[in-house]
Amino acid sequence: MGLGKTLQSICILASDHYTKEKRQTLSAAPGGIHWQSLVVCPPTLTGHWVYEVNKFVPEKSLNPLHYTGPPMERYKLRQLVHEHNLIIASYDIVRNDIQFFSSIKWNYVILDEGHIIKNGKTKSSRAIKQLEAQHRLILSGTPIQNNVLELWSLFDFLMPGFLGTERQFMARYSKPILQSRDAKSSSREQEAGVLAMEALHRQVLPFLLRRVKEDVLKDLPPKITQVGGGVEAGV
Incomplete structure (x- = not known):
C-alpha cells in the first residue's frame, strides 16, 4: 500500500x-x-x-x-x-x-x-x-x-488461455509446487516443485511490474508505530 x-x-x-x-x-x-x-x-x-x-x-x-x-x-x-x-x-x-x-x-x-x-x-x-x-x-x-x-x-x-485451462495449470504448476512444500515430500517431488516454480516465473514475469518500498523510500513519510496508549516514531 x-x-x-x-x-x-x-x-x-x-x-x-x-x-x-x-x-x-x-x-x-x-x-x-x-x-x-x-x-x-x-x-x-x-x-x-x-x-x-x-x-x-x-x-x-x-x-x-x-x-x-x-x-x-x-x-x-x-x-x-x-x-x-x-x-x-x-x-x-x-x-x-x-x-x-x-x-x-x-x-x-x-x-x-x-x-x-x-x-x-x-x-x-x-x-x-x-x-x-x-x-x-x-x-x-x-x-x-x-x-x-x-x-x-x-x-x-x-x-484468457495464456496459462492453459484450470486443470492444465493444476497439473503443470499448482500440484507439483504444493507437493514439494509438504514436509514428507521426496527429493524427486521437491525437484519437480522447483522446476514448476521456475517455469511459472518465466511464463508470467514479463507481464508483472513489481514495486517495493526501496523504490520509493525517499517519497514515503516517516513510519509511525502506535504501541499501547503512546505513539512511537520509526523509520
Missing part, C-alpha cells in the same frame, strides 16, 4: 486517452470515437479513485463518473455514461449491472485490489471476466494469498 499503483495507472490512462484523442483530431475522423475505460475496485476506494483522478489529471483528459448508488440512481447515471471517458465502480455494482457493463467495449479495464477475483468460481469473478477491453490491468499488493492457483484466475482475466 502507498507505493503508487493508483497514480501509475492514472498516468497510463491519461497518456493513452490523450494519444488517442490527438490521433483522432489529426485524422479528422467524422463523428469521432469516445474512448472509455473502467476502474473496478472495492466500494471503499471508488471515491478515492475519483479524488485522485481529479487531483492529478486535467478534466479534458480524464472525466470520471462515480457509478454508484441504489438501482434507480444507477439507472439515471447510465444515461450520462456516454459523456465520460472513465467510469469508476465497485465489484458488487459491476456484478449487479453486468448486462450493462458487458455491452460496452472498454479501452482499459483496471481491477484495483484485483486479488478479489482470485477464486474464479465466484459470481464477481465470473461477471468481471465477461467484460470486453483492449487493455487489462490488475493492481494488487497480494496477488497470491493462499495458493498458486489464485494466479491462474487473475491471468484468466488478463490473458
Whole structure:
C-alpha cells in the first residue's frame, strides 16, 4: 500500500486517452470515437479513485463518473455514461449491472485490489471476466494469498488461455509446487516443485511490474508505530 499503483495507472490512462484523442483530431475522423475505460475496485476506494483522478489529471483528459448508488440512481447515471471517458465502480455494482457493463467495449479495464477475483468460481469473478477491453490491468499488493492457483484466475482475466485451462495449470504448476512444500515430500517431488516454480516465473514475469518500498523510500513519510496508549516514531 502507498507505493503508487493508483497514480501509475492514472498516468497510463491519461497518456493513452490523450494519444488517442490527438490521433483522432489529426485524422479528422467524422463523428469521432469516445474512448472509455473502467476502474473496478472495492466500494471503499471508488471515491478515492475519483479524488485522485481529479487531483492529478486535467478534466479534458480524464472525466470520471462515480457509478454508484441504489438501482434507480444507477439507472439515471447510465444515461450520462456516454459523456465520460472513465467510469469508476465497485465489484458488487459491476456484478449487479453486468448486462450493462458487458455491452460496452472498454479501452482499459483496471481491477484495483484485483486479488478479489482470485477464486474464479465466484459470481464477481465470473461477471468481471465477461467484460470486453483492449487493455487489462490488475493492481494488487497480494496477488497470491493462499495458493498458486489464485494466479491462474487473475491471468484468466488478463490473458484468457495464456496459462492453459484450470486443470492444465493444476497439473503443470499448482500440484507439483504444493507437493514439494509438504514436509514428507521426496527429493524427486521437491525437484519437480522447483522446476514448476521456475517455469511459472518465466511464463508470467514479463507481464508483472513489481514495486517495493526501496523504490520509493525517499517519497514515503516517516513510519509511525502506535504501541499501547503512546505513539512511537520509526523509520
